[in-house]
Amino acid sequence: MxxxxxxxxxxxxxxxxxxxxxxxxxxxxxxxxxxxxxxxxxxxxxxxxxxxxxxxxxxxxxxxxxxxxxxxxxxxxxxxxxxxxxxxxxxxxxxxxxxxxxxxxxxxxxxxxxxxxxxxxxxxxxxxxxxxxxxxxxxxxxxxxxxxxxxxxxxxxxxxxVLSGDSYCQSLLEAIDIAEVWGIGRRYERMLQSHGIYNVWQLINADDSFIKKKMTVVGLRTVYELRGIPCIGWEDAPPPKKTIVSSRSFGRQVESLHELDQAAAHYSAIAAGKLRTQHCAAGAVTVFVSTNPFKNEPQYSCSATVVLDMHSAYTPDIIAAAHTALCSIYRQGYRYKKVGIMLTDIIPYQELSPTLFMHMDNYEKRYRLMQALDSVNRQHGRGTVYFASEGVVQPWSMRRKYLSPRYTTHWNEIPVVR
DNA sequence: TCTGGGGTCCTAGGACCC
DNA sequence: TCTGGGGTCCTAGGACCC
Missing domain, CATH: 3.30.70.270 (Reverse transcriptase/Diguanylate cyclase domain)
Known part of the structure; x- marks a missing residue:
């Protein structure tokens, strides 16, 4: 194989x-x-x-x-x-x-x-x-x-x-730096170099217990793989995400809670949409904010997590939780550069159970509403239907001054041959 | 003016349980 | 002298990837 x-x-x-x-x-x-x-x-x-x-x-x-x-x-x-x-x-x-x-x-x-x-x-x-x-x-x-x-x-x-047979040889592997190996980042590169290991050939012949001690079993797997022993599994379908993040820097700095809140609602909607495409619900919503670390001005960054009463993939639930979290960490007087949403404690729909507070029919209604929303936005482009709390003008949105047309996904922007 | 966004895995150490 | 043995869960931190 x-x-x-x-x-x-x-x-x-x-x-x-x-x-x-x-x-x-x-x-x-x-x-x-x-x-x-x-x-x-x-x-x-x-x-x-x-x-x-x-x-x-x-x-x-x-x-x-x-x-x-x-x-x-x-x-x-x-x-x-x-x-x-x-x-x-x-x-x-x-x-x-x-x-x-x-x-x-x-x-x-x-x-x-x-x-x-x-x-x-x-x-x-x-x-x-x-x-x-x-x-x-x-x-x-x-x-x-x-x-x-x-x-x-x-x-x-x-x-x-093709790396095998004659090409899998000392001279070729000696000519490749360890930094080119999948799994060797900057830190491990420096660490290995400090122990005299500079090229792939040396790494292949390194001592197993040394590698395991310094790079854990992950590093040892990498070395085995270089020796031709498969250790990394095959994934036919991507596993569902365990955390989902949506976050962007602003096109300009933002000071008001109102604008931060709009952006937080917008990223909440994006994250909730991703959650639904993998047929999952989240148990907690984290919001994080930060100022621009490259600026010489007062810095602030913070995050807060709201645990939901029950797992949800319903956008208004996520937006509401994000709002609560944001209000708890917002401080006036800073110029914010970024806000982001993280969804955690993610479980598949099948594991959801109705609670005392949520009757099944209500649940169905919410589910169908989100389906309709996703279907419209899938057919007509993201942002066709959205929540008012995401803001209509979105003055904080990112700069994309040099955007090319959506040549292959929008009828109006399809290339024309003359 | 101006510096990206989104993920996973592993380990150590502490809390807690019987 | 000497302080059980074994297990789970959680979190923070560190490493990596594109």
Whole structure:
């Protein structure tokens, strides 16, 4: 059995290019929410030296000088393009695990001699069907497939790499830094280096008890996986979330409780919607607020949790709890940058039980109302129907100055060929 | 003017139980 | 000298991922 990791190259930038051919030869960058940082760059933009994560306002010179095309994050577009890529991958292998918006693992039984050819065929098919370039890495475990993908990304000629047989060798693995391994973050990188472990080959040959002591069983699993022993399970369907968070920085700083409350209601509605899509209810609502830590002014951040009388996925319940929590932590005189909602103690609908205070018919009514709300917003776009407490004007909403059209999800914004 | 958002898992230690 | 043995649950903190 082979694990393959398929990773879309510069995914957000690629999505913008697919839908707008005039960008083909222009450097493209995509910004984070609020147009804060650069979070995706096409190869041309990378070549200009624009760093991943760089604050946008520090890149304006280079952007102007080289006529770089800039886009705000357009999740309506990226989410839909992701679905198309994943649908394509589903035709390439019997088992597909969607790992993130731009990555998926495939599990497939391919003869060793045909692995390279298979990887190339996956890449070619996704390109032909969606226009998105991908890299494909293959190996005996997920971690090796990830590592192979890292190598594939550097093979701009083929875009694929099979890590096994002759390629699973000391010289190749010695040339790869441990930081490239899935599961080795900054802290572990530094710790391992301080013990003389710098490259993947050294990590593979490290002492088990040392790894376990310093990196727990999680780290030991990583090392086993590098040795070709699968330790990380396969997930056919994403497990339901145990916590759901909805939070954004404001487009400008907010001082009034009224505006914070609107934003809290808005994020409550988003979080409750996510809760219902996984057929679950939450037992507690946490609200957190914070000022802008980058500003030299009085700082305040705090959170409060309200435990619900009974588990709920009913948006008004969540909004009410968020309101109570927010009022308990709000302090006047600060310039707030952010508010967020977290839902916890999440259980599936089946485990809900009616209490003395909630008769079943009332429960049914609320359930049907939320279904109607979700269905309208699914068909006509998020925000078609919303709660008045979310605010009509939403002056605090995030900046998205460079937003591209929702090319693939809105009839009015569909690309036109002349 | 200006610095993202959303998750999971593991461990240690304390409270509490019989 | 020496202070039972075994278990669960919860939380905070630390690590990682995209």
């Amino acid at each position: 082979w694990y393959a990791l398929v990773d879309c190259n510069n995914f957000y930038a690629s999505c913008e290019k697919v839908c707008n051919p005039s960008l083909a030869k222009r450097p493209v960058v995509v910004l984070s929410n609020n147009d804060g940082n650069v979070i995706a760059r096409c190869p041309l933009a990378k070549a200009l030296g624009i760093e991943m994560g760089a604050p946008f306002h520090r890149c304006t010179n280079i952007i102007q000088k080289h006529n770089v095309a800039v886009f705000s994050s357009n999740y309506a577009l990226y989410g839909d393009m992701s679905r198309r890529v994943m649908d394509t991958l589903a035709t390439c292998a019997p088992y597909v695990e969607v790992y993130s918006i731009d990555e998926a693992f495939l599990l497939h039984d391919v003869p060793h001699a045909e692995a390279q050819h298979y990887a190339l065929s996956v890449r070619q098919k996704v390109m032909q069907w969606t226009g998105i370039p991908v890299s494909v890495g293959m190996g005996a475990t997920k971690t090796l497939a990830k590592l192979a993908n890292h190598i594939a990304k550097k093979r701009t000629d083929s875009g694929v790499f």
